[in-house]
Amino acid sequence: MTNPSAVPMVGIENVDMRYGGAEGTLAVSGLTMAVKKGEFAAVVGPSGCGKSTLMKLVTGLYIPQTGTVSVAGERVTEPVSIVGMAFQNPTMLPWRTTLDNILLPLEIVEKHRGRIRTHRKEYAEKAEHLLETVGLKGFGSKYPWQLSGGMQQRASLCRALIHEPDLLMLDEPFGALDAFTREELWCVIRDLHFSTDVTVVLVTHDLREAVFLADRIFVMSARPGKIITEREVHFPRPRDLEIMFEAEFTDVVHDLRGHIATARAQQAEAV
Amino acid sequence: MAEARPKRDFTDLAPWIYTITLFALWEAASRGLSLPVYILPAPSVVAQSIVDYWPAIWKNSLQTLYTTLVGFALAVAGGLALGLLVGWSRFIYKGLYPLMIGFNAVPKVAVVPILVIWFGIGTVPAILTAFLIAFFPIVVNVATGLATIEPEMEDVLRALGAKKLDIMLKVGIPRSMPYFFGSLKIAITLAFVGSVISETVAANSGLGHMMLAAQSQFNVPLVFAGLVMLAIEGIVMYALMAWLEMRMTGWAHRSGMNRQ
Ligand SMILES: Nc1ncnc2c1ncn2[C@@H]1O[C@H](COP(=O)(O)OP(=O)(O)OP(=O)(O)O)[C@@H](O)[C@H]1O
Numbered sequence: 088m089t090n091p092s093a094v095p096m097v098g099i100e101n102v103d104m105r106y107g108g109a110e111g112t113l114a115v116s117g118l119t120m121a122v123k124k125g126e127f128a129a130v131v132g133p134s135g136c137g138k139s140t141l142m143k144l145v146t147g148l149y150i151p152q153t154g155t156v157s158v159a160g161e162r163v164t165e166p167v168s169i170v171g172m173a174f175q176n177p178t179m180l181p182w183r184t185t186l187d188n189i190l191l192p193l194e195i196v197e198k199h200r201g202r203i204r205t206h207r208k209e210y211a212e213k214a215e216h217l218l219e220t221v222g223l224k225g226f227g228s229k230y231p232w233q234l235s236g237g238m239q240q241r242a243s244l245c246r247a248l249i250h251e252p253d254l255l256m257l258d259e260p261f262g263a264l265d266a267f268t269r270e271e272l273w274c275v276i277r278d279l280h281f282s283t284d285v286t287v288v289l290v291t292h293d294l295r296e297a298v299f300l301a302d303r304i305f306v307m308s309a310r311p312g313k314i315i316t317e318r319e320v321h322f323p324r325p326r327d328l329e330i331m332f333e334a335e336f337t338d339v340v341h342d343l344r345g346h347i348a349t350a351r352a353q354q355a356e357a358v
Numbered sequence: 359m360a361e362a363r364p365k366r367d368f369t370d371l372a373p374w375i376y377t378i379t380l381f382a383l384w385e386a387a388s389r390g391l392s393l394p395v396y397i398l399p400a401p402s403v404v405a406q407s408i409v410d411y412w413p414a415i416w417k418n419s420l421q422t423l424y425t426t427l428v429g430f431a432l433a434v435a436g437g438l439a440l441g442l443l444v445g446w447s448r449f450i451y452k453g454l455y456p457l458m459i460g461f462n463a464v465p466k467v468a469v470v471p472i473l474v475i476w477f478g479i480g481t482v483p484a485i486l487t488a489f490l491i492a493f494f495p496i497v498v499n500v501a502t503g504l505a506t507i508e509p510e511m512e513d514v515l516r517a518l519g520a521k522k523l524d525i526m527l528k529v530g531i532p533r534s535m536p537y538f539f540g541s542l543k544i545a546i547t548l549a550f551v552g553s554v555i556s557e558t559v560a561a562n563s564g565l566g567h568m569m570l571a572a573q574s575q576f577n578v579p580l581v582f583a584g585l586v587m588l589a590i591e592g593i594v595m596y597a598l599m600a601w602l603e604m605r606m607t608g609w610a611h612r613s614g615m616n617r618q
């Protein structure tokens with residue numbers, strides 16, 4: 088066994104993933120990447136390049152045909168419950184209150200499901216606390232359809248965090264929000280990551296979002312997706328929203344934009 | 359929801375206004391055109407007939423209500439069970455689907471003779487016909503509710519290690535409840551159709567039987583009296599189901615789940 092701190096939180100090696108049998112869509116091919124423990128990683132790339140596929144591979148929802156995926160040093164062969172997930176669509180259950188929605192993972196995850204009945208109060212307090220950190224204090228008793236889109240998205244973040252996952256996987260969670268709410272939630276995620284040792288993988292279309300939040304950015308090629316560039320972002324933490332107006336920040340964004348433009352051009356040629 | 363109503367809203371009265379107008383027009387038409395009572399008896403004549411034959415009408419109404427409700431209860435139990443089974447696995451769904459379509463396509467009146475061969479004339483064929491006809495919409499609705507779980511919701515749960523049973527219990531079944539309760543309104547109406555068909559073809563009691571007997575004696579007001587009783591029973595049961603739906607799954611209306 089090597090030095091445990093050298094074991095990446097997420098390790099993807101030479102992975103091919105094809106949907107729907109031998110003739111199906113090759114979504115990612117030769118995908119290799121590693122995310123360190125505690126790191127904030129962002130994945131950007133052209134639409135349809137396999138970013139969501141990557142998320143599903145890491146969480147064990149799909150098992151690749153070739154190559155290996157590992158989380159915390161363990162090879163992924165089935166869903167790994169140390170992961171929390173949030174999507175673009177908040178997918179709250181309309182018949183449960185927001186609080187009960189947030190507690191849902193605890194009714195599933197092996198470690199908690201035996202305790203949730205007897206220790207409900209303690210868990211509810213934890214959920215209330217999470218709601219407070221995302222600015223939804225007192226909204227636990229409301230139903231999701233009584234919340235705005237942005238509020239639902241905050242609640243879905245709480246749901247992803249309630250079982251204290253070591254790895255948080257976010258698939259364009261801010262995509263459908265207005266610019267102000269989005270910036271607010273960037274700060275929520277930033278603080279969350281800063282105050283805990285959770286590892287975050289964020290898929291996004293928004294390059295500024297990636298540069299503002301991430302320590303490491305992976306740029307994917309067009310489908311079949313693989314990593315074409317990986318770059319570290321060294322702005323000191325905690326970062327302020329103001330850094331987005333600095334020249335250095337804009338340079339990084341421009342550089343990434345260039346890579347994605349190239350990837351899209353290659354795709355256009357290939358077609 | 360407490361909405362401010364500045365002036366008296368007649369919308370709540372609309373059903374009564376329309377119903378009373380319909381009966382008034384009917385009364386006026388049959389009097390004005392002096393239609394013979396064996397073609398179209400006036401509502402007043404029908405009402406008189408209800409009073410005159412009340413003991414028989416009451417007994418037969420109860421019989422029809424009884425066969426309908428028993429058939430309906432069986433349809434609810436069977437439909438819910440089969441719906442959950444069909445929604446559970448694609449294999450069962452694929453296998454049973456053509457069978458169910460074929461089964462549903464058969465006019466139920468054609469099944470009554472078989473039921474009579476098996477169970478004889480009377481209550482049992484009526485109950486079974488009501489069951490057979492009311493069963494299908496419940497199955498389809500419950501299965502639809504299960505089959506339309508958002509894939510992302512399933513992913514969230516599966517990624518946490520949820521088994522199929524967890525997903526069914528936490529998402530599938532609650533989700534299919536609005537579909538289920540919605541289908542009860544259709545099912546109860548169809549159950550009446552089933553029991554009356556069977557009573558008309560093969561029974562010694564029930565409103566269907568009573569109306570057939572009245573018709574053979576040219577007692578047209580009594581035939582209409584039977585119709586009115588059927589309409590009343592149907593409306594009451596429908597309203598009950600609508601109320602139940604609202605009570606049990608009001609969240610679906612308020613959240614707009616069924617409006618998508
Ligand atoms: N369940 C599936 N079955 C078959 N093909 C799929 C499935 N999911 C995704 N694909 C295909 O795999 C490719 C990658 O899809 P994926 O959802 O990973 O892209 P993405 O990068 O997340 O796109 P976007 O940025 O638009 O969300 C696409 O061509 C898509 O058509």
Ligand SMILES: [Mg+2]
Nearest residue numbers: 138139140258
């Ligand atoms: Mg995607």
